[in-house]
Amino acid sequence: MSADLQTGKTPSGHKGSLSVAMAPGVQPLGAPSVSPEAYRKRKVALITGITGQDGSYLTELLLEKGYEVHGLIRRSSSFNTGRIEHLYKDVHERPKMVLHYGDLTDTTNLVYIISSVQPTEVYNLAAQSHVKVSFDMAEYTGDVDGLGTLRLLDAIRTCGLTNHVRFYQASTSELYGKVVETPQSETTPFYPRSPYGVAKLYAFWIVKNYRESYGMHASNGILFNHESPRRGRTFVTRKISRAVAEISLGQQDCLYLGNLEAKRDWGHAKDYVEGMWRMLQQDEADDFVLATGETHPVKEFVEKAFGHVGITIQWEGEVESVEEVGKCAQTGRVLVRVDPRYFRPAEVELLHGTPAKAERVLGWKRKCSFDQLVKEMVEADVEGAKRADRD
Numbered sequence: 001m002s003a004d005l006q007t008g009k010t011p012s013g014h015k016g017s018l019s020v021a022m023a024p025g026v027q028p029l030g031a032p033s034v035s036p037e038a039y040r041k042r043k044v045a046l047i048t049g050i051t052g053q054d055g056s057y058l059t060e061l062l063l064e065k066g067y068e069v070h071g072l073i074r075r076s077s078s079f080n081t082g083r084i085e086h087l088y089k090d091v092h093e094r095p096k097m098v099l100h101y102g103d104l105t106d107t108t109n110l111v112y113i114i115s116s117v118q119p120t121e122v123y124n125l126a127a128q129s130h131v132k133v134s135f136d137m138a139e140y141t142g143d144v145d146g147l148g149t150l151r152l153l154d155a156i157r158t159c160g161l162t163n164h165v166r167f168y169q170a171s172t173s174e175l176y177g178k179v180v181e182t183p184q185s186e187t188t189p190f191y192p193r194s195p196y197g198v199a200k201l202y203a204f205w206i207v208k209n210y211r212e213s214y215g216m217h218a219s220n221g222i223l224f225n226h227e228s229p230r231r232g233r234t235f236v237t238r239k240i241s242r243a244v245a246e247i248s249l250g251q252q253d254c255l256y257l258g259n260l261e262a263k264r265d266w267g268h269a270k271d272y273v274e275g276m277w278r279m280l281q282q283d284e285a286d287d288f289v290l291a292t293g294e295t296h297p298v299k300e301f302v303e304k305a306f307g308h309v310g311i312t313i314q315w316e317g318e319v320e321s322v323e324e325v326g327k328c329a330q331t332g333r334v335l336v337r338v339d340p341r342y343f344r345p346a347e348v349e350l351l352h353g354t355p356a357k358a359e360r361v362l363g364w365k366r367k368c369s370f371d372q373l374v375k376e377m378v379e380a381d382v383e384g385a386k387r388a389d390r391d
């Protein structure tokens with residue numbers, strides 16, 4: 001005999017035996033016996049993606065604030081902990097950072113880590129974060145960036161921490177994609193333009209849904225591009241700063257780039273992780289844009305970066321064509337070329353955010369200007385290029 005899943009009634013109208021409610025008194029795994037307020041006094045953070053740019057800055061910030069920090073790292077045959085090595089080396093003086101092998105695709109592992117760590121704050125920074133790569137690895141990106149977020153939220157619920165943990169989701173300005181208004185704010189409609197953006201859209205909504213469905217303190221930080229000397233080498237700013245450093249030292253001839261006209265709102269990652277933390281200190285969870293309020297084309301980043309090593313770039317050839325080149329004004333040498341291999345099947349042409357809500361509600365303000373950011377990145381890469389041990 002089959003029963004209606006909604007009502008539990010059989011076709012004859014009798015109450016069926018289907019029941020999915022938890023028996024009275026049964027608590028989910030490891031549910032704390034203390035109130036959420038008492039529980040939060042412990043200050044224990046779990047960061048997925050701790051080995052990334054943002055993870056490393058956030059770890060520094062939280063350790064400074066007296067947190068015990070736990071991080072999820074993926075197993076790799078090569079070292080992937082370079083950005084947190086300086087914190088890890090100090091492990092005897094600072095026993096407050098603990099790393100766990102784990103992955104957003106492994107539910108059992110997430111449940112195990114959360115039940116043993118009992119975090120008070122969870123920062124979900126782990127992702128396949130490269131937009132171009134997401135076109136090549138669309139399913140994987142959806143699994144990690146989209147479903148991975150769901151697994152993490154459900155692991156928190158399974159461990160009975162629904163009302164005890166505060167959750168931060170690394171949402172992104174890539175959600176705006178083909179932008180419908182400028183500047184983009186928390187109320188701008190989304191139109192993602194890549195498998196990455198679409199996966200992040202799912203994550204954004206599942207976070208919001210769990211907040212509304214289960215009362216979880218779960219917030220989305222809609223972060224515009226944020227960079228630093230710790231930025232991965234395949235993102236455009238770091239690719240440029242490294243190449244400029246190497247060209248200036250005679251170690252590289254030419255920089256090959258894709259779309260030079262794309263515009264981004266670039267801030268400093270160190271400023272942005274402070275915004276993440278502030279979101280979790282609010283009484284109410286909510287969604288916030290973190291941005292600088294400025295937008296600059298890739299070309300301008302190139303010009304400014306070369307400017308820091310004394311090279312003036314002159315553009316020649318037809319704009320937005322592969323024939324366009326950037327020449328050194330002093331010597332006439334071609335230093336920048338367009339390579340269509342770096343074009344994306346669908347491009348996000350313009351990102352320009354407004355941080356007004358974050359400034360008003362969180363009291364957040366970015367400190368680093370665009371010029372300072374470019375300078376810091378180029379200087380760090382010039383120093384790095386002189387050494388053999390940089391990443």
Ligand SMILES: Nc1nc2c(ncn2[C@@H]2O[C@H](COP(=O)(O)OP(=O)(O)O[C@H]3O[C@H](CO)[C@@H](O)[C@H](O)[C@@H]3O)[C@@H](O)[C@H]2O)c(=O)[nH]1
Binds near residue numbers: 131237258259263344
């Ligand atoms: N990576 C890369 N991008 C290039 C290149 N040449 C031009 N670009 C253009 O430079 C822009 C920025 O590219 P990325 O630095 O790769 O960043 P992104 O695609 O904007 O994505 C980053 O920011 C998002 C926030 O908006 C993040 O969500 C995402 O994970 C990533 O960090 C894009 O329009 C891209 O087409 C190149 O050689 N490499």
